[in-house]
Amino acid sequence: MISGSSPFDGLPMFASDQDIAVAIVGKKAAGDWLKTRFPAIEKAPGFPKVDPLHGGRPVPLVKLFYDTYLHVPKAGRGMPDGEENEGAWKRSRQKA
Known part of the structure; x- marks a missing residue:
């Protein structure tokens, strides 16, 4: 979900x-999905x-299943904010 919310x-x-x-x-x-998929x-x-005991499936585990199935990255493991590569940028400028 782009907005950050989950169904x-x-x-x-x-x-x-x-x-x-x-x-x-x-x-x-x-x-149809329930019958076929x-x-x-x-x-x-x-x-x-x-x-x-509860008569249903645990929703957090269903969500985890789909996050894994769809290869959704875990929170905090997305794109680097730039600090991780700061040294690489400095090195490339020094060589130029």
Whole structure:
């Protein structure tokens, strides 16, 4: 999400598969996605199981699964702010 928000932010800590599907593909596509795609993703390594005590899947773990699946960088590990390469810039100017 470009704005920094996540579609999972509005969900409770444990959510139904329907609610998770809406967060992932939107309300219009959720029903079809649950029937055609969800059975495969549900079996993927790392996708959380339904917690029997809470009756839903743990949303933080679903989000972690998708962050890993989509190779989303962890906070604080994005682009360097420039200080890390400061020496490299000085060296190249000194050679010129």
